[in-house]
Amino acid sequence: MTMVRADKSRFMLFRSISMACVCGLTIGAADAARAAQPGKLTLYTAQHEQVVDMLTAQFTKETGIKVLVHQGEGPEIASQILAEGGHSPADVFLTENSPELVLLSEHRLLAPVAGATLALMPARDNAPDGTWIGLLARENVLTYNSAKIAPSALPASLLDLAQPAFAGQIAIAPSDADFLPLVSAMIKLKGTQATRSWLAGLKKNAVIYDDDEAVVAAVNRGSVATGIINSYYWMRLATELGAANMHSAIHHFAPRDVGALVNISGSGILKTAPHAANAQRFVAFLASREAQTMLGKSDVDFEYPLRAGVSANPQLTPLDQLSPPDIGPADLGDDRAAAALIRDAGLV
Amino acid sequence: MRLGSSRRRVLPWGLLGASLIAPALVLLPLGETIWQAFHGGAAALEAVLFRPLVAHLLANTTGLIETTMAASAILGVGSAWLIERTDLPGRRGWAVLAASPLAVPPFVTSYAWISLSPRLEGFAGAALVVSAAYYPLVYLPVAAALRGMDPALEESAQTLGVSRFGCFWRVVVPQLRPALTGGILLVALNTLTEFGAFSLLRFRTFTTEIYAAYRTGFTGAETAALALVLMLLCLGCLGADFIIRGRARHARFGGGVKRTPLRYELGPWRPYAIMALGLLNIITLGVPLGMLLYWLTQHGAAAVTPAEVSPQRIIGATLNSVGLGLASAAVTLMLALPLALYAARHRGWLADSLERTGFLAQGMPGIVVALALVSLAIGVAPAFYQSTALLILAYAILFVPLALVGIRSALVQADTRLEDAARSLGTGFFATIRRITLPLAAPGLGAAAALVFIATVTELTSTLLLAPLGTRTLATELWADGSTLAFAAAAPFAAIMTFISIIATWLFVQRFGGAVLLARQEP
Numbered sequence: 001m002t003m004v005r006a007d008k009s010r011f012m013l014f015r016s017i018s019m020a021c022v023c024g025l026t027i028g029a030a031d032a033a034r035a036a037q038p039g040k041l042t043l044y045t046a047q048h049e050q051v052v053d054m055l056t057a058q059f060t061k062e063t064g065i066k067v068l069v070h071q072g073e074g075p076e077i078a079s080q081i082l083a084e085g086g087h088s089p090a091d092v093f094l095t096e097n098s099p100e101l102v103l104l105s106e107h108r109l110l111a112p113v114a115g116a117t118l119a120l121m122p123a124r125d126n127a128p129d130g131t132w133i134g135l136l137a138r139e140n141v142l143t144y145n146s147a148k149i150a151p152s153a154l155p156a157s158l159l160d161l162a163q164p165a166f167a168g169q170i171a172i173a174p175s176d177a178d179f180l181p182l183v184s185a186m187i188k189l190k191g192t193q194a195t196r197s198w199l200a201g202l203k204k205n206a207v208i209y210d211d212d213e214a215v216v217a218a219v220n221r222g223s224v225a226t227g228i229i230n231s232y233y234w235m236r237l238a239t240e241l242g243a244a245n246m247h248s249a250i251h252h253f254a255p256r257d258v259g260a261l262v263n264i265s266g267s268g269i270l271k272t273a274p275h276a277a278n279a280q281r282f283v284a285f286l287a288s289r290e291a292q293t294m295l296g297k298s299d300v301d302f303e304y305p306l307r308a309g310v311s312a313n314p315q316l317t318p319l320d321q322l323s324p325p326d327i328g329p330a331d332l333g334d335d336r337a338a339a340a341l342i343r344d345a346g347l348v
Numbered sequence: 349m350r351l352g353s354s355r356r357r358v359l360p361w362g363l364l365g366a367s368l369i370a371p372a373l374v375l376l377p378l379g380e381t382i383w384q385a386f387h388g389g390a391a392a393l394e395a396v397l398f399r400p401l402v403a404h405l406l407a408n409t410t411g412l413i414e415t416t417m418a419a420s421a422i423l424g425v426g427s428a429w430l431i432e433r434t435d436l437p438g439r440r441g442w443a444v445l446a447a448s449p450l451a452v453p454p455f456v457t458s459y460a461w462i463s464l465s466p467r468l469e470g471f472a473g474a475a476l477v478v479s480a481a482y483y484p485l486v487y488l489p490v491a492a493a494l495r496g497m498d499p500a501l502e503e504s505a506q507t508l509g510v511s512r513f514g515c516f517w518r519v520v521v522p523q524l525r526p527a528l529t530g531g532i533l534l535v536a537l538n539t540l541t542e543f544g545a546f547s548l549l550r551f552r553t554f555t556t557e558i559y560a561a562y563r564t565g566f567t568g569a570e571t572a573a574l575a576l577v578l579m580l581l582c583l584g585c586l587g588a589d590f591i592i593r594g595r596a597r598h599a600r601f602g603g604g605v606k607r608t609p610l611r612y613e614l615g616p617w618r619p620y621a622i623m624a625l626g627l628l629n630i631i632t633l634g635v636p637l638g639m640l641l642y643w644l645t646q647h648g649a650a651a652v653t654p655a656e657v658s659p660q661r662i663i664g665a666t667l668n669s670v671g672l673g674l675a676s677a678a679v680t681l682m683l684a685l686p687l688a689l690y691a692a693r694h695r696g697w698l699a700d701s702l703e704r705t706g707f708l709a710q711g712m713p714g715i716v717v718a719l720a721l722v723s724l725a726i727g728v729a730p731a732f733y734q735s736t737a738l739l740i741l742a743y744a745i746l747f748v749p750l751a752l753v754g755i756r757s758a759l760v761q762a763d764t765r766l767e768d769a770a771r772s773l774g775t776g777f778f779a780t781i782r783r784i785t786l787p788l789a790a791p792g793l794g795a796a797a798a799l800v801f802i803a804t805v806t807e808l809t810s811t812l813l814l815a816p817l818g819t820r821t822l823a824t825e826l827w828a829d830g831s832t833l834a835f836a837a838a839a840p841f842a843a844i845m846t847f848i849s850i851i852a853t854w855l856f857v858q859r860f861g862g863a864v865l866l867a868r869q870e871p
Contacts, residue, residue, distance in 0.1 A: 042817060068817045070817050070818075072563070073563035075563065076562055076564070076565060078565060079562075079566075083722075084726060084733070087733060089817065175560035175561075203400075209550055210552075210560070223467075223469075339565060342564075346401045348557075348561065
């Protein structure tokens, strides 16, 4: 009796082991098949997943090209591509902030984007050498909870937030990719020393969160009085919660202040792209009137389409009414100096 | 008999060779992390480690660990005492409920609480979630110890005039100490290696900061330096556990004759005891499962829903999770089996150290293993980079200890005299294993496979970092939605994951007994 039971269990066991092996092999074979198949595209992206889903679904519908997506934070993916070097399976890198593209361009990992595609966008938002294209813009703002701070007490400049008056009043997400360009801009405009002391003051004042989503939520529920974010995140929260549940508002920094920075979200094609032709088609699609209009109209993305004549989401202050500091993506450079200062300040 | 035992000592080289594989694999990420941390030079290591942030993280982490250790000890001992040693009604049911939180992944628990109130962000929420998720790690061994305790000591104490309460503190608690400290150290270890729950709760510990460093483009050396600190903390817990268990064995001499343990009458306290346990279960199981059901019925706004929820996507993620779980269980079992056989049948210093090396993996957080494997794959074996094989290798390394425990306990129970008989009748070594040992140990192997399967399905960090392009699992979908506050969109993935975990646990408890849950926490 015991032996019969044991035999049965053994049979069950071997059966499940062999089943599991088959499962593993199937997944493995699927990997291999994916790599070899034409009509595909591998997209590395730091854009929000729902934006990417919307874009890739439309692209696949129009061209039949299937898009394989790898998602992550901008600097993480840039480092990953650097580490992968020649082995990278990526065709296109689509990201939220230009410095990551500049970094890859500096390492000569990006191939030129087709001239016809580049011409669709304002020249000052593209790479001077044509290795990446600017697609969307997002404004840096301060979100504040009016129950916690009077609008008259809000700072005119980002630099003010390092003052002792703001102790415990400011939420930041230094490990979010959007924080780095801000620090890069400050280095360019104010110098390394001033940036160091600003970060030291901020370190004393700030309540630290993981990402902009957490910052905007914390300010809205009144945990912290103000928070540094891209306006995108406030719009997203407002769309999710409804206007009635918004206890926070957006404060624009003074014209030309470093805090009023406008970041460029762009895309580049890898030199090592296994599907270079598809990659060019995809980037051309991103710059097309159709895709730009789709992004501007939807309540999914709250960025400014950069293509002339395409209007942004009506909830946003129109792009031509913003007065960002006079600093383009080329001046911003890569993020490395900013990352080092943030780390030295003990913020990450 | 003599013939049998002398033959057993002959060590087949094949077995030794095969049992070297698992420990070698466990040492691989450990070595890679140490090498990476030091190869930038001592100055670079110092620059990363002696920063205010690291001090802040140490304070955060130790504060949380102390709180959860205390809370789990109180909750675990309290509920074990009520269930095992009083006339509480429905004791069997309460016993099952007290072990059940182990089947709910902590990052589902944290998702539930954070979606209930964002005020739970930070320390309070982290302490609540981790204590609720891990108190069974104290409950299970303490309940087992209470069951096995000789009532004679308590009776003598009471006849000598010690009050009931005094008896508990002076007689029962000292006897519980090995089980209690073992359980508490496991709580500490799990708290140290937890990532998903703290990420959702926005509580900063070493695991979340290592991930943040990775996300902000830190170099491998900088990330590895942080990983090294975390690993030292984990290995410290593991070492303390080994030492305490070693001592405990000596303390157990002369267990005495087994009798049914004393049960105290609750009397007027009965309703309060029921209320306390009821409240505990509402917190540990009711809220997580209730919130899951609530969010399943809600619609998410498109703007904050990263993953468009379609049946196709849910099915795809489920199949991926289950497929990976099965493959990981099979591979882990195959790696652990020779080592367990060798350790169970050829005791000695070599077997001991190999087995302990295998158990080191318990002190290696998923994020550390995953990052080490990424850099090894890119540097040494680019063909394996972003492959399913590499992900399964990571699972196998992480879960080898679970498999070892399950197989070891089964092998110890399998009577060696049957093996001796087979050998003396002329059956070869491997034929004996195949025809005698494995069939006898089958239930234990099944339990080990189940443990690895459940652990794989609910694993987040390595899956996040190592999953091949386009492979989304229940865990990664839940994380993508949960971390951007898209609770409604996350619900189906969280619900299916919890369902698989609970069903798998329940099936195997039914089939193999509660030993499954005990094995999970007994290294």
